[in-house]
Amino acid sequence: TGKSKSKSWKRMVTKPTFVGDGFTRKPPKYERFIRPMALRYKKANVTHPELKATFQLPIIGVKKNPQSPMYTQLGVLTKGTIIEVNVAELGLVTTGGKVLWGKYAQVTNNPENDGCINALLLV
Numbered sequence: 350t351g352k353s354k355s356k357s358w359k360r361m362v363t364k365p366t367f368v369g370d371g372f373t374r375k376p377p378k379y380e381r382f383i384r385p386m387a388l389r390y391k392k393a394n395v396t397h398p399e400l401k402a403t404f405q406l407p408i409i410g411v412k413k414n415p416q417s418p419m420y421t422q423l424g425v426l427t428k429g430t431i432i433e434v435n436v437a438e439l440g441l442v443t444t445g446g447k448v449l450w451g452k453y454a455q456v457t458n459n460p461e462n463d464g465c466i467n468a469l470l471l472v
Contacts, residue, residue, distance in 0.1 A: 359383060365390055365460040367408050367424040367432070382423055390426060393466040395434055395454050408466075409433040409451050426466060430456045434468070 359381060366384045374380060396403045412431040414420035420427065433451045441449040454468035 361385070362388070362423060362425060364388065364420075365426045365466070367391075367411050367426055369410065369424075384423065390460070390466055393432060393434055393454065393456075393468045395436075395468045395470050396457075397439070397470050398472060404439060406434040406436060406438070406454075409435050412453055426456060426460050428456055428459045431471070432456060432466075432468060434470075436470075 362384045365388050395406045410433045411424045414430045436452045453471045456468050458467040460466045
């Protein structure tokens with residue numbers, strides 16, 4: 350008996366994150382991790398190692414964050430994170446002639462300090 354428990358623990362994610370397009374927040378009662386709007390990123394400056402050119406490409410998702418599995422799950426972007434970027438506008442094609450859509454890139458800077466995401470395309 351007694352009052353139902355209303356207050357429960359919450360964590361504010363204080364690092365740059367990636368949140369997908371179709372993301373909707375849970376109701377505050379069930380929300381455990383809050384990812385601030387100001388720290389969410391949609392695009393990354395990706396350098397192609399062979400072309401030596403940099404393009405601003407939309408991020409599709411976070412593949413792996415080496416710092417912690419929890420960071421991977423939350424979509425936290427730190428140095429060394431492997432992200433998937435949309436390379437459709439680069440017009441890259443496979444040997445079979447198919448247009449490539451998503452490709453992996455590794456974050457090379459510390460987005461927490463810089464306010465942008467620089468990454469190197471993994472070829």
